[in-house]
Amino acid sequence: MKKIELLAPAGDLEKLKIAIDYGADAVYFGGEMFSLRAGAGNLTIDEIKEGVYYAHAKGKKAYLTVNIYAHNEDIKPFEEYLNKIKDINIDAFLVSDPGILLLIKEAIPDAEFHLSTQANMTNFKAAEFWHQQGIKRIVLARELTFEEIKELHSKMPEGMEIEAFVQGAMCISYSGRCLLSNFMIERDANRGQCAHPCRWKYSLVEEQRPDEYFPVEEDERGTYILNSRDLCMIDHIPELINSGIVSAKIEGRMKSVFYVATIVSAYRKAIDAYYADPENYVFKEEWLNELKKVSHRQFTTGFYFNKPTNKDQDYQTSAYTREYTFTGLVKDYNPETGIALVEQRNKMSIGEEIEIFGPNDDFFTQTLQIMMDENGEPVESAPHPQQLLQIKVNQPVASGFMLRKKK
Incomplete structure (x- = not known):
């Protein structure tokens, strides 16, 4: 039985190496430009070379994230960037913009492509379309249930793969396609600069009373009406594997090296335990307890079993738990x-x-x-x-x- 891939975030070169050392099968990272995590350290071209070499020397894979939605002004700089990295043996490129996909095809004809979650892939006909464009793997939108994933897997083109998030922050907008940050402070979430306004405190203002702010109170600390809990699926490894997902993805390129090591290590143990004896697999609470030792919000299973309810939101605080x-x-x-x-x-x-x-x-x-x-x-x-x-x-x-x- 081919093991599900454990895919870890690598916000910088140190995190890339730690993720590999702690058990990741593959890492995804951004360069200094064209990635949707402008706040992460990201990798220079020399660091990309070193990181890819390090991963390959350990028998692992390295994926470059270039999933911005490009504007006209981005095209020429991206072409120049491709000329600098085209000879690096990157295993796959994560893309969402068709123009970016086309530019990479022109510069690197044999490149492998994975469709970023930013493209909001939610059905098997869309999978068929993207397969025709040369996409090998789709990173699912977070808004799909296990039932939908299984149907998609059974009907999508042969040889196409499914990657899905299993751990990390949930976006209140549709798989990250949010304009709130851009509207409020002109930081474009679709170009890597999200300020997370969904987790700010809000009050209600009536049209005829513009200077009167009415708190929509949940408790004395304020109200967080758009504040999702963190996704956590470590106690559902069998369901993930049996749904047809081939790559279990951890969110967090802006997280610490401590976060990466702890999360990867816990999932590595859970996944390996399942494959060692699928029939008698028993989830160990200690794996979940390890996840709680890093900075986190309360946990949710997201959309995997049903559409989230008010129980999947945190109305008390947007702060992390740091024990x-x-x-x-x-x-x-x-x-x-x-x-x-x-x-x-x-x-x-x-x-x-x-x-x-x-x-x-x-x-x-x-x-x-x-x-x-x-x-x-x-x-x-x-x-x-x-x-x-x-x-x-x-x-x-x-x-x-x-x-x-x-x-």
Whole structure:
């Protein structure tokens, strides 16, 4: 049985490598231009070369996202950009604009194309149309149920693949095609600059009383009428696989390296456990608990089982739940001394309890007892961003392991 692909976001080169190391089968990333995540770090052309090489060396795939809806002024710069990247062995291009698709075809005749969710692909006739344009894989709009996905899979052209989001933020607009941000502050969501006004607080104003603002109160903190919970499908791996989806996609190119590692690792374990014994597969609550250790909103299954109701919205706050803090990234480890070289990411102090986890490993807990600076001088706390520390760990670790602590 061919395994479903676990597809992870890579907002920059570090996240790309971490996603691969923590179990992703493929990564998707944007360049410095023409991607719908202008706020992400994104990759320079040299970083794209390095990232693609890194993925291929590990037997993984790398997809470039170029899913803007281009305006006339974008065409010439995009042609110039294609000339710079056309010799990089990118596995597929995620596109939504037919003009962008045409330009890539002209510059890279043998390119593979995946249709971005921005194209709002919701039916098998649309799949047939896009197949005729050379699209191999469709990234479904988030507004489809399992029943619709199964029918689409049974009727779409042979050889065409389905990719679908399984984890991450939900857009209140139709699969991301939102004009609210552009209307309010002239930041175009369809060109990568969404300000997420759907998660702002709102009040009601009556036409004849323009200076009187009536709060539409849910509680004392305000009202969030367009504030969706985060999608989470880790406890529905069998349904995802049996629906015909070939690629399970994690949202979050603007998320932290800690987020990417944690989410990818949890889904990797759940997916592998299913394929190891499909008949006796049992979901483990610990996988879901891991997801809750990164910054998140409350969870929902989105449209997969039914159309969302008021229970899939969060009316109390648009803030994230942050129960754990990412405190350090292991850069090196000496097995003879048990000392790990750690790059600090948030403050940690002697006496605090920390959790340490890595690729393919469960976390372990220890009290922080021995911590030194780069020169071997003992320190009580590590308040300086990205300072290098020597930390005594109770179990073997390796480069890429992460430290976290509960708030």
